[in-house]
Amino acid sequence: MDNDVLIVRGGLPLRGEIRIPGAKNLVPKAMVAALLGESPSRLRNIPAVRDVEIVTGLLELHGVSVRPSGMPGELVLDPSQVERASVDEINVHAGSSRIPILFCGPLLHRLGHAFIPDLGGCNIGGRPIDFHLEALRQFGAVVDKDPEGLHLSAPDGLHGTKLELPYPSVGATEQILLTAVRANGVTELRNAAIEPEIIDLIAVLQKMGALISVLTDRTLRITGVERLYGYDHTALPDRLEAASWGCAALATRGDVYVRGARQADMMTFLNVFRTVGGEFEIDDSPGGGIRFWHPGGDLKPIALETDVHPGFQTDWQQPLVVALTQASGLSIVHETVYENRLGFTDALVSMGAHIQLYRDCLGGTPCRFGQRNFRHSAVISGPAKLHAADLVIPDLRGGFSHLIAALAAEGTSRVYGVDLIDRGYSDFDTKLAALGAQAERVAEAA
Numbered sequence: 001m002d003n004d005v006l007i008v009r010g011g012l013p014l015r016g017e018i019r020i021p022g023a024k025n026l027v028p029k030a031m032v033a034a035l036l037g038e039s040p041s042r043l044r045n046i047p048a049v050r051d052v053e054i055v056t057g058l059l060e061l062h063g064v065s066v067r068p069s070g071m072p073g074e075l076v077l078d079p080s081q082v083e084r085a086s087v088d089e090i091n092v093h094a095g096s097s098r099i100p101i102l103f104c105g106p107l108l109h110r111l112g113h114a115f116i117p118d119l120g121g122c123n124i125g126g127r128p129i130d131f132h133l134e135a136l137r138q139f140g141a142v143v144d145k146d147p148e149g150l151h152l153s154a155p156d157g158l159h160g161t162k163l164e165l166p167y168p169s170v171g172a173t174e175q176i177l178l179t180a181v182r183a184n185g186v187t188e189l190r191n192a193a194i195e196p197e198i199i200d201l202i203a204v205l206q207k208m209g210a211l212i213s214v215l216t217d218r219t220l221r222i223t224g225v226e227r228l229y230g231y232d233h234t235a236l237p238d239r240l241e242a243a244s245w246g247c248a249a250l251a252t253r254g255d256v257y258v259r260g261a262r263q264a265d266m267m268t269f270l271n272v273f274r275t276v277g278g279e280f281e282i283d284d285s286p287g288g289g290i291r292f293w294h295p296g297g298d299l300k301p302i303a304l305e306t307d308v309h310p311g312f313q314t315d316w317q318q319p320l321v322v323a324l325t326q327a328s329g330l331s332i333v334h335e336t337v338y339e340n341r342l343g344f345t346d347a348l349v350s351m352g353a354h355i356q357l358y359r360d361c362l363g364g365t366p367c368r369f370g371q372r373n374f375r376h377s378a379v380i381s382g383p384a385k386l387h388a389a390d391l392v393i394p395d396l397r398g399g400f401s402h403l404i405a406a407l408a409a410e411g412t413s414r415v416y417g418v419d420l421i422d423r424g425y426s427d428f429d430t431k432l433a434a435l436g437a438q439a440e441r442v443a444e445a446a
């Protein structure tokens with residue numbers, strides 16, 4: 001539903017149990033990978049999020065049948081009839097997600113041509129795609145940009161190459177994997193991203209018949225193969241959603257069991273959670289998860305920098321900042337992955353939080369954004385008593401953070417634009433109800 005408003009009566013601790021599905025940042029990519037196979041793929045643990053709907057639409061436009069298998073959260077993708085789609089049809093999805101850029105390699109391999117609409121995704125920085133396009137050119141693709149979008153072709157086919165990313169970009173690493181697996185010859189990628197979602201995509205590709213080695217020092221070596229087949233895969237759990245609910249438990253002085261959360265993907269987050277004063281308990285029995293809770297007393301401030309994996313994931317930053325408004329003392333957060341990911345704090349300040357933003361790199365590591373006029377460091381002074389406000393959601397994680405702040409605040413907040421949260425948190429209003437939150441979703445009056 002578009003333009004929904006969430007009416008949140010705050011001040012109650014979140015208590016109870018929820019289950020998280022597969023990762024938003026893996027599932028749509030595994031769906032794109034299915035295009036490379038010669039037989040159907042089966043993917044489990046699918047989250048009910050917008051990006052999955054968008055990729056389903058794009059795959060169907062290209063002749064891939066995407067059908068529920070009959071088992072909950074499971075899809076079967078059949079790429080046996082891949083065909084070209086019209087620019088107008090594809091452009092219905094313009095500006096909706098970042099995933100369409102990952103269709104380049106698979107469509108070039110299958111059809112010799114690809115059209116990519118304008119990308120969407122969170123407005124948290126410029127989000128250029130120069131690494132993607134430079135890599136595709138090195139594989140032998142010809143890229144033409146016109147007002148409609150990007151047109152790509154590969155007149156001499158795609159061939160393996162030596163690449164080094166200027167920064168370990170998640171999307172560019174995925175682009176290179178999805179292109180190299182069927183390129184002619186060997187590709188070596190240096191300075192690759194190694195996020196858990198990328199390792200899971202590599203697992204998917206290996207199941208399809210790809211040859212990919214993960215070497216030391218962020219190097220990937222991919223030997224192109226002539227044929228790939230369908231896969232059968234259960235997506236890794238969404239560590240970003242899991243951490244978001246952990247932060248919500250901390251900020252509301254609550255106790256939330258996140259069924260499905262996996263320790264191995266979250267170790268850096270868990271260290272920070274414990275340092276701030278949160279408690280957690282790992283249940284690694286089959287079907288287990290992680291219980292997060294506020295043990296009472298004061299939370300402790302922290303100095304933190306976001307980074308590529310295994311550092312502190314940038315998508316964890318926004319929810320954690322809300323919890324830090326409740327810590328006693330000065331916390332410092334240096335956002336080094338995106339230049340514009342602290343704008344959501346203005347709303348927290350309007351609710352009574354004490355947060356100051358700085359253009360300097362307030363961390364041990366000078367980052368790409370220092371001396372460049374981006375307010376990418378925050379000093380948070382707590383604890384602050386939050387009061388209710390009317391909030392307009394700026395982006396996915398910023399939106400979830402506003403929601404946490406509304407849940408922690410005294411009084412009734414109105415949170416506008418909650419459909420943005422649907423991009424990454426499946427059934428979040430049902431989960432809120434399961435945790436005892438008083439939150440009602442209503443359609444905004446036109």
Ligand SMILES: CC(=O)N[C@H]1[C@@H](OP(=O)(O)OP(=O)(O)OC[C@H]2O[C@@H](n3ccc(=O)[nH]c3=O)[C@H](O)[C@@H]2O)O[C@H](CO)[C@@H](O)[C@@H]1O
Binds near residue numbers: 026130169172337
């Ligand atoms: C759908 C998805 O998986 N989204 C995730 C993905 O986004 P996404 O893949 O878009 O993020 P990247 O890792 O590519 O971006 C990291 C940094 O690299 C820069 N860059 C990237 C590509 C490029 O061609 N040129 C360039 O300069 C970006 O501007 C940014 O500053 O990884 C991010 C970092 O973990 C997460 O926050 C996002 O949730």
Ligand SMILES: C=C(OP(=O)(O)O)C(=O)O
Binds near residue numbers: 315
């Ligand atoms: C930045 C995010 O997503 P996207 O890359 O899809 O905009 C996110 O999941 O926090």
